[in-house]
Amino acid sequence: MIWVVAFSLLSWAVLLFMRGEFWKIERWPVPKEPTNWPAVAAIIPARDEADGIGLTVTSLLSQDYPGQFRVIVVDDHSADGTAQVAQSAAALIGAEDRLQVIAGQDLPEGWTGKVWAMEQGLSHLVEADQWVLFTDGDIEHAPGQLRRLVARALHGNVDMASLMVRLNCQSWAEKTLIPAFVYFFRMLYPFGLVSDPGSTVAGAAGGVMLVRRSMLARLGGMAVLKGALIDDCTLAKQIKAHMGRLWLGLAEETRSLRVYAGWGEPFRMIARSAYDQLNHSPLLLAGSVVSLSLIFLAPPLVMLFSDDWAWAGFLAWAAMALSYWPMVKFYRQRVAWVFALPAVALVYLAATLYSAYAYYRGKGGQWKGRVEGGRVSE
Numbered sequence: 001m002i003w004v005v006a007f008s009l010l011s012w013a014v015l016l017f018m019r020g021e022f023w024k025i026e027r028w029p030v031p032k033e034p035t036n037w038p039a040v041a042a043i044i045p046a047r048d049e050a051d052g053i054g055l056t057v058t059s060l061l062s063q064d065y066p067g068q069f070r071v072i073v074v075d076d077h078s079a080d081g082t083a084q085v086a087q088s089a090a091a092l093i094g095a096e097d098r099l100q101v102i103a104g105q106d107l108p109e110g111w112t113g114k115v116w117a118m119e120q121g122l123s124h125l126v127e128a129d130q131w132v133l134f135t136d137g138d139i140e141h142a143p144g145q146l147r148r149l150v151a152r153a154l155h156g157n158v159d160m161a162s163l164m165v166r167l168n169c170q171s172w173a174e175k176t177l178i179p180a181f182v183y184f185f186r187m188l189y190p191f192g193l194v195s196d197p198g199s200t201v202a203g204a205a206g207g208v209m210l211v212r213r214s215m216l217a218r219l220g221g222m223a224v225l226k227g228a229l230i231d232d233c234t235l236a237k238q239i240k241a242h243m244g245r246l247w248l249g250l251a252e253e254t255r256s257l258r259v260y261a262g263w264g265e266p267f268r269m270i271a272r273s274a275y276d277q278l279n280h281s282p283l284l285l286a287g288s289v290v291s292l293s294l295i296f297l298a299p300p301l302v303m304l305f306s307d308d309w310a311w312a313g314f315l316a317w318a319a320m321a322l323s324y325w326p327m328v329k330f331y332r333q334r335v336a337w338v339f340a341l342p343a344v345a346l347v348y349l350a351a352t353l354y355s356a357y358a359y360y361r362g363k364g365g366q367w368k369g370r371v372e373g374g375r376v377s378e
Contacts, residue, residue: 004298005312011295012319020190020201023183023323025330028249030148031155037067038130040150040210045117046086047076049137052257054089059141061095069098069146072124073137074117076104082137100124111226114206118231119222125213132216134209139165141208142253149210152247158195159215159244160236164205166255169331174259177266179331180344182250183324188277189233194248202240203248206232207256215244229276250330267351274348274355285356289349296320296345317342 016023042060046053053073060071071090075083083101090099102124107116118134125132131150135141145163153161164185169178189203209232219238228234236246260266278284299320303313321338328337 001302001306001309004294005302005309005316007294008298008302008316009312011291012316012323015187015295016319016323019187020193020196020199022186022190022192023326025250025326026191028152031151033147033151034154037065037150038154039068039128040065040131040133040146041125041129042069042071042133042135043118043121044071044073044086044135044137045076045114045121046073046078046082046137047113047117048078048080048082050078050080050082050085052138052140053082054085055140055257056135056137057086057089057099058093059139059143060135060146061090061093061098062143063141063146064144065146065150067150068128071099072121073099073101074104074121075101076113076117112229112231115222115226115228115231119226122216122221130213132211132213134206134211136207136256138257139207140255140257142251142255145208145251145254146210149208152249153210153212156195156247157245158247159212159239160204161210161247161249162204162232162236163208163249163251163254165207165251166253166331168256168259169333171260171262173263173266175331175333175337176340176344177270177347178260179327179333179337180324180341180348181266181270182331183327183341184348186327189248191248191250194236194246197245200240202233202236202246204232204236204246205248208251208254209235211235211239212244215239215242218242229273267347267354270348270351271355271358274352275359276355278352278356280356280359282356285352288352292345292349296342300342 044056057071063069073083073086086099086101090096102120104117104120107113122132133146149161149163164182167178168174189201193199193201194203219242224238225231225234240246260269275285278288299313299316303310303317306313320341324338324341325335328335
């Protein structure tokens with residue numbers, strides 16, 4: 001018991017004071033705007049995104065960006081009329097000339113679908129395009145977002161500026177799992193450390209990634225991450241490995257349009273890449289199970305069932321709740337949710353175990369009818 005208590009308390013001391021203040025919600029100052037605005041091309045890899053692609057295209061083409069800006073939609077064999085919805089949205093606001101829709105080619109062996117679509121989008125850039133905005137087909141971009149993001153990238157001289165968009169948080173399943181998803185992501189990739197050129201921590205949020213085109217050329221395009229399920233963080237690692245600079249922030253207004261119905265969809269979203277995050281290592285999986293259990297599950301159990309060490313369990317649980325409160329507040333949820341984090345962590349632990357199970361069955365990384373990332377049987 002003493003070792004469990006000591007590990008838990010020490011872990012929370014490290015997380016609170018030595019993990020880049022991952023729990024802190026930053027309020028970034030408005031950056032100074034440049035004199036000359038570079039040309040930007042947005043690339044949207046889209047597969048069966050008819051429900052959201054219209055609003056995504058409209059919100060992009062309506063940006064008040066002072067420089068040249070256009071949108072490329074790569075239609076990845078959609079069966080729901082994604083391309084037509086995108087074209088209709090552009091026509092409705094008289095911006096057809098700034099939208100290009102490309103029919104995606106067949107997926108080559110060894111590539112994941114999204115990364116292959118991103119690569120095809122890059123092949124349709126023109127010489128003037130200096131920056132590339134990779135974004136998903138189910139995001140509503142806040143007015144002025146591109147202008148602020150470009151200004152921040154130029155002001156900070158970074159090679160990739162990324163935004164974690166606001167996710168839907170309406171149903172009970174979303175309220176339970178979504179704030180924790182962002183919380184755990186920030187614990188793995190503290191935004192302050194990501195933006196620190198002296199740190200090896202490299203992360204990004206794939207929903208909105210503004211990347212310098214010259215950096216993509218140095219990397220050799222998307223081929224460097226062709227088989228990656230976690231394409232955003234893999235791209236960030238490659239950029240930092242090539243001495244590039246990153247910036248990662250939390251979006252206040254730009255939001256995801258994806259609604260997670262029931263408990264199954266958010267659970268599968270978590271499980272899709274969880275084992276990939278552990279490099280498909282049984283040893284890392286075992287370490288994660290033990291660590292999550294001691295850090296998140298042990299404190300309330302010790303507090304409730306140990307007379308001698310209840311105070312230590314209370315302190316660790318209080319530290320946990322305190323670190324979670326800024327994210328719960330950001331998602332406009334009641335303060336009581338902070339005390340549910342141990343139970344939520346148990347769900348994430350189950351999703352990680354399921355992710356490993358699916359991988360070894362050859363069904364890892366299922367996404368929109370495709371199986372990506374599962375182990376192939378000999």
